[in-house]
Amino acid sequence: MAASKGERTKERIVEVALELFREHGYDATTMRMVAEAAGVSLGNAYYYFASKDLLLQAFYREVHEAHVAAARPLLAAERTLVGRLRAVMLAKLEVIEPYHRFSALMFRSAADPESPLNPFHPAGDDIRREGEQLFAEALAGSSTKVPKALAAELPNLLWTYSMGIVLYWIHDRTEGRERTRKVIERTVELIASAIKLSSNPLLRPFQSKVLALVRDLQPLRE
Amino acid sequence: MAASKGERTKERIVEVALELFREHGYDATTMRMVAEAAGVSLGNAYYYFASKDLLLQAFYREVHEAHVAAARPLLAAERTLVGRLRAVMLAKLEVIEPYHRFSALMFRSAADPESPLNPFHPAGDDIRREGEQLFAEALAGSSTKVPKALAAELPNLLWTYSMGIVLYWIHDRTEGRERTRKVIERTVELIASAIKLSSNPLLRPFQSKVLALVRDLQPLRE
DNA sequence: GTCTATAACCGGATAGAC
DNA sequence: GTCTATCCGGTTATAGAC
Numbered sequence: 001m002a003a004s005k006g007e008r009t010k011e012r013i014v015e016v017a018l019e020l021f022r023e024h025g026y027d028a029t030t031m032r033m034v035a036e037a038a039g040v041s042l043g044n045a046y047y048y049f050a051s052k053d054l055l056l057q058a059f060y061r062e063v064h065e066a067h068v069a070a071a072r073p074l075l076a077a078e079r080t081l082v083g084r085l086r087a088v089m090l091a092k093l094e095v096i097e098p099y100h101r102f103s104a105l106m107f108r109s110a111a112d113p114e115s116p117l118n119p120f121h122p123a124g125d126d127i128r129r130e131g132e133q134l135f136a137e138a139l140a141g142s143s144t145k146v147p148k149a150l151a152a153e154l155p156n157l158l159w160t161y162s163m164g165i166v167l168y169w170i171h172d173r174t175e176g177r178e179r180t181r182k183v184i185e186r187t188v189e190l191i192a193s194a195i196k197l198s199s200n201p202l203l204r205p206f207q208s209k210v211l212a213l214v215r216d217l218q219p220l221r222e
Numbered sequence: 223m224a225a226s227k228g229e230r231t232k233e234r235i236v237e238v239a240l241e242l243f244r245e246h247g248y249d250a251t252t253m254r255m256v257a258e259a260a261g262v263s264l265g266n267a268y269y270y271f272a273s274k275d276l277l278l279q280a281f282y283r284e285v286h287e288a289h290v291a292a293a294r295p296l297l298a299a300e301r302t303l304v305g306r307l308r309a310v311m312l313a314k315l316e317v318i319e320p321y322h323r324f325s326a327l328m329f330r331s332a333a334d335p336e337s338p339l340n341p342f343h344p345a346g347d348d349i350r351r352e353g354e355q356l357f358a359e360a361l362a363g364s365s366t367k368v369p370k371a372l373a374a375e376l377p378n379l380l381w382t383y384s385m386g387i388v389l390y391w392i393h394d395r396t397e398g399r400e401r402t403r404k405v406i407e408r409t410v411e412l413i414a415s416a417i418k419l420s421s422n423p424l425l426r427p428f429q430s431k432v433l434a435l436v437r438d439l440q441p442l443r444e
Numbered sequence: 445g446t447c448t449a450t451a452a453c454c455g456g457a458t459a460g461a462c
Numbered sequence: 463g464t465c466t467a468t469c470c471g472g473t474t475a476t477a478g479a480c
Contacts, residue, residue: 006463030455044464046457108334112326120393171342171442179442186435193428202424206415213408220393220401228447252471263449265474270447274472 010048013038017055018062025102026056059106060117064127066095068134075137081144082192085158088138089184092162093169093177100177103170119160120220132159150198150207153214161187232270235260239277240284247324248278281328282339286349288317290356297359303366304414307380310360311406314384315391315399322399325392341382342442354381372420372429375436383409 003011016037020029031052035045049055074087099106109115116125132155139146139154146154165187169180198207225233238259242251253274257267271277296309321328331337338347354377361368361376368376387409391402420429 009463031457032455040463041465042456043458043460043466047463050457052456104334104336108330112330114326118389118393120390167340168342168439168442179438182438183435186431186438190428190431190435193431197425197428200424202422203419206412206419209408209412209415213405213412216401216404216408217390220390226446231447253473254471262447264472265450265476266448268473272473 006048009038009040009044013040013045013048014055014058018059021056021059021102021106022098026059026105027102053109056106056109057116060127063095063099064130067092068130070095071134071138075141079141079143080192081139081142081146081195082188084138084142085188085191086184088134089162089165089188090181092166093180093184096166096169097177100169107166107170117163119163128159131162132156135159135162144192144195146195147199149211150195153211154195156218157214158191161191228270231260231262231266235262235267235270236277236280240281243278243281243324243328244320248281248327249324275331278328278331279338282349285317285321286352289314290352292317293356293360297363301363301365302414303361303364303368303417304410306360306364307410307413308406310356311384311387311410312403314388315402315406318388318391319399322391329388329392339385341385350381353384354378357381357384366414366417368417369421371433372417375433376417378440379436380413383413 013034017029017034020033020037023029024033031045032042034055035042038045071088071091074091075084078084078087096103107117109117112118115121116127119128121128135158136155138158139151165180165184168183169177172180174180197203235256239251239256242255242259245251246255253267254264256277257264260267293310293313296313297306300306300309318325329339331339334340337343338349343350357380358377360380361373387402387406390405391399394402396402419425
């Protein structure tokens, strides 16, 4: 109850904003609508959120938290690597489905250098780190042994992969997102196969090249 | 010389717009500036370009054409697969370098479903098709034999890859884009290795799974 | 029917008074 | 912290000129 008046106002703004986003989408929701619905003036809304984009970040966080909440129970029931990856991805699909109508706009920041959704965005961003964390858990709890060198890079790679799936899903107009589901099924199988194959000595030189590349990619995150 | 008055006006608008983009970037260039520089009214500028984004498409086309022009002579001098891929990618880097300052804004459409730069954008778009064509040439002229099934999918995959490199480059603040250059070097080597490995019988089942996936990805392009 | 201009709208963002 | 008044730039409506 230590919430100051300001904190409560801020919370109220986020709340109505997310509701409006769900109802009308991001673009169709104006800052004026948000301000009015929250019972504050336009200028005052900007006092709390310096830009409309910052409100969108609140949306990402909500989606992320719903994703974690949806994925955990599924993970508890799966031991195979492929099953666990599938669970995480399908949970994501479930959570974002209500936003599909507006997804193009709401996820366009995925390519924006300033956005945490951008896979190349410099580190320090909570949402991406927590997303990677979820994949780390999916890997750690699986019955498949993942080589250590690979294990260090995989969460980050899988997070990037998941962003690619979201990008695909945005364009998927099929009933029940059938197409995206199929792509997820095929890709999680492939990823699991690739991880298992990676121990094969024939591929050793190839594998170490890939790892070296992946490690080189990182410093952009500073 | 059949250029009607309207065509000439349109051309003039594109011309000054690209110049202003180069000088100030996309966002800082206003439609009012473009109109004034082209010597037309604001409303008239909109008669020719229904949106600012359509002017940006003209920019993409120019960049693409410069890329092809820069890549062709390099390709003429390279026979190895790795050399040819490298040539195409480095030519790209050369061409886009002048826009690095503003790249975040100018390339943000890469994730926009409506943009031809989006790798998942439905087919029918010239620029992406021509980009794939360039990679098809790079492959066709190389000394490496590419399995037919793979050859059909590769141009499209390589184009997507090149978009990923651009996304990386956008975030690359290093001197001379050293980091991106290194990533290109490593990735073209990996790609060439992977193509060669793909003939290995041990990987046959893996390879066919990958190809099946890639083919499945396509129909989104309708 | 092709082209051009002026005025206005709309929504994100800011300034500055209280 | 809150407001009102404005700015600014993309976009549109619309009227008229060639």
